[in-house]
Amino acid sequence: MRLTELGAMRQALTLAALRIGATSPNPPVGCVILDPAGGVLGAGFHGRKGEPHAEVNALRAAGDRAGGATAVVTLEPCCHVGVTPACHQALIDAGVARVVVGLEDPTSRGQGGIALLRQAGIDVIVGTAEREVRLLLHPWLHSLAQGRPYLIWGTSTDTDGRERLRKFAAPEVDLIIDECGEVAEAIAGRHHPDVLRTPAGPLPREPEEAVSALGATGARRALILGGQTDIATAPLFTGGWIDRVLSHTRDPAIPSLDGLAPEIIDLPPGWNLAALHPVLDGIITDYRPEDPTPGADPEP
Known part of the structure; x- marks a missing residue:
């Protein structure tokens, strides 16, 4: 060749x-x-x-x-x-x-x-x-500039949807934080031992302390499973620490899901729909900010 x-x-x-x-x-x-x-x-x-x-x-x-x-x-x-x-x-x-x-x-x-x-x-x-x-x-560049992992917020209407988000994002992130603040490696054994300093307990509830704790892990990307919390009022989001949003919506045509209304994500100006990712039971909507890092191109 x-x-x-x-x-x-x-x-x-x-x-x-x-x-x-x-x-x-x-x-x-x-x-x-x-x-x-x-x-x-x-x-x-x-x-x-x-x-x-x-x-x-x-x-x-x-x-x-x-x-x-x-x-x-x-x-x-x-x-x-x-x-x-x-x-x-x-x-x-x-x-x-x-x-x-x-x-x-x-x-x-x-x-x-x-x-x-x-x-x-x-x-x-x-x-x-x-x-x-x-x-x-x-x-990676964003993480270097900010001194913390690139943070992805994942939201869904149900537990199955959160699991779908976990599986979807796991190949690209180092850590996954569940709704209780517990931190775990996205895929166990993928990194050499002791490369990531994963906290033994849940993250602090205060946003700045939580972000600081994540910055000490050595991770470059992390997924935060936000459950059904309204992202527009979530402290991590209002504080400007969220870099990408993934929303899972179940397909209402699936018989077992009759009557389920699609989730509506209402983001403030400055956020754009970047991609739509079809999955087996619905769709994952991908939102990213217009200018996530000065001088750097956003992800496709």
Whole structure:
């Protein structure tokens, strides 16, 4: 298969998206290695914190063929050594000739990976499909900017609907908070042990304290199951802490649900209907604010 650099970036984005909800507090990242003719030599993604990053996995797949190749990566290669080695150095050691980056990393410490790659004589291009990369990374970027998880409010008319919301959102969130304030990992065992510091008891009832407690967990996305509470008057919503709303409405045509009126979500100006997600027993309505983070594109 032959790919343009834009095509390779979109493939890298797809790989990164496969790990949404698993990499926190790190971002989901994908990487594709191309030969000079556009042939794919290797590809990889970051699985979860503590495991090799996308660039390392892609270079391992490419092997000795990486010399003189182009690495296409969604986010700037890291320049710091943490649980895993610095990715910029892995690219230098592999002998790649060119690195195509979707988005600069706002968490770069000191001199960024882009500058270090250029110092090593590697041609670096920045900004390929940047808007599309921002769409993928919006919740992570938002979490960094706000110092707390990207918070999704889920509301439904009944218990079955809340379970439907839980199953719908679990693949993309780290934590789920039930109506009693109890916090649990969305999918048990998905993260390395101790990566998420889940509270042992329910969240504080005071909104600012609850948000602060969630910020200390290390999670980047969380679903709050709000039950039938009127979201427009919910303290977390009026305080400006909710970033997305999911509403489950059961299909009244189902015989066992005769007489059930569809739920009405009345949001203030500034919120838009972003998507409608059909599910087995009804529909999930997806609302998002017009400008969730200055300078960042909202999710599609």
